[in-house]
Amino acid sequence: MLQTAANSSNRPSRAAIAAATGLTRATVSALVDDLIAGRLLTEHDPAPRTGAGRPAAGLALNPEGPAGLGLEINVDYLAACVVSLTGEVRHRFVEHGDQRPLSPTAALEALDALATRARSAAEADGLTVAGAALAVPGLVAADGLVRVAPNLGWQDVEVPPLLPGLAGLPLVVDNEANLAALGELRAAPDGRTFLYVSGEVGIGAGIVLDGELFRGVRGWSGEIGHVTVFPDGRPCRCGANGCLEQYAGQEAMAADAPLAASALGIALSAVVNLLDIGTIVLGGAYAPELPRLQAGIEAELARRVLTAGLAPVSLRAATLGADAAMRGAADAVIQAVRDDPAAWLGR
């Protein structure tokens, strides 16, 4: 209801909501008063106008209301951002640095400091951080335990105790490509079925089918970085040979962009042959590189997808660019508030 009634650009009035829903004006006013008191809605005075009757005040989401803290740890950077209830990025911090030599404790200590800075900046603005979500480049179990993050060298890391600065705040830990795919779904809601591919040092994917993230039987879908492209090829950190990551990961891409494009095209052709997905969204380090990669990827798709002649596959850069994972993380927090405002009001 909150989204439908209050997130439209035309700022409905209390009277309009009562008319649209069939609730009494008294009931609507009581609900709206609660949402305003909880800082979820604001009521704007209308612009003065000429003519008969008193114009009604309009309701909108409160940009100063509960905010989401999005966090990301990746192989070569840490990041944090604060996103308002209206989806605006209010603060953004990125700290470059190779995380591979660090223990999980040391890496998360640095992230905790960054998260604390972001939270303080939000609070200095008068925002209340409603929760945090952390994007991790690895396999995250349903309970938030990071089972394996091969490129970080992590195994079975329980994150919350290592982020003491966030104590008391709801914290979700999820795979970075999954969070980025969900962020992309909300940012560009015209595409309900797509494959999101996140190119970092490692490569992950989020599979969105008819508006829902497909997580797989055990929550570990989307490991496109370990799809074999050259069976006897380069050894991978995972123990196999010829994984996509070894040809189209960020470092390999910098060394040989045409090979990265071709390898990515081979793996994406497998996805399209298997799932008949018509839209591929390239994010992370791929987003700014798309002009250099596109022709090479499309040549492989045209050659290797059985239905290429019948049904086109469209390729585009992520709307949220390289920030998709941390934006998706922050977005997951504010989406949870928007989906269930009563839980926020009753906290």
Add this chain to the structure above:
Amino acid sequence: MLQTAANSSNRPSRAAIAAATGLTRATVSALVDDLIAGRLLTEHDPAPRTGAGRPAAGLALNPEGPAGLGLEINVDYLAACVVSLTGEVRHRFVEHGDQRPLSPTAALEALDALATRARSAAEADGLTVAGAALAVPGLVAADGLVRVAPNLGWQDVEVPPLLPGLAGLPLVVDNEANLAALGELRAAPDGRTFLYVSGEVGIGAGIVLDGELFRGVRGWSGEIGHVTVFPDGRPCRCGANGCLEQYAGQEAMAADAPLAASALGIALSAVVNLLDIGTIVLGGAYAPELPRLQAGIEAELARRVLTAGLAPVSLRAATLGADAAMRGAADAVIQAVRDDPAAWLGR
């Protein structure tokens, strides 16, 4: 209702159905009388027993009721079967012979003759064929048009006019791996999420997610036969190089089983990495060959699936063996009758 009430082994009585549903006995009896008149149910006298009271007669699906005609055209055989409402195969015809030199018209003329024999055999038994379904190794559009069947050399074939012997009978045309996967889902309903792989001269797959066939955006999912396993490998009929079909299709498998197993393992690893599916069912020509293939496939899965150490992947032969596609086709017909008996009664 029909399935719940009448397909259990304990043959509920009219009184038991009334008690379980809360409908009156008169209502239940009227419905049951309709279903018996339409040959969907039979009512069995109970075994004589000692003790007080008159035992009630029990209801069951009618094995002599409407039957399904399952048809299959594949590269090296034609097949037809008649399956009763209770799922029993009553007639089965297979005609071996290479279909590739034939035009669609000639191939379907031979299938029409086989279908007519099967239908006559059913009618000689007193069965009424409720409909037919045809399994085709190719891309079938939602309206039943066969867009491409690469291994048959078919393009844009409209099947119904070429099967005049089935005129007047509802006819569904679908991809053979999809029909086989649906048949397998019903035959072994414990597994709700699995990948079904059909090994013939070509190779297809049906992806079953949580009890539903995943058809893809345009209905063309499951083209595992054209997943690249060796990017610069053998040329394929589809125009690409190194497709799985060229290494693990029926003819390639006969020539080099270890290579077939390894190629299949590489492609299946891609599926598991992408979809996190825990069960793989091998059908068609793979089913009887599984003992020769299993170790080779499992070695690749263990090496190439990122989560192999966390979550096992189980591999099994199709319950319906090499007949899965035509059985699945017949089953689709009787399932439609069982799902909507009113449509059958009102035809």
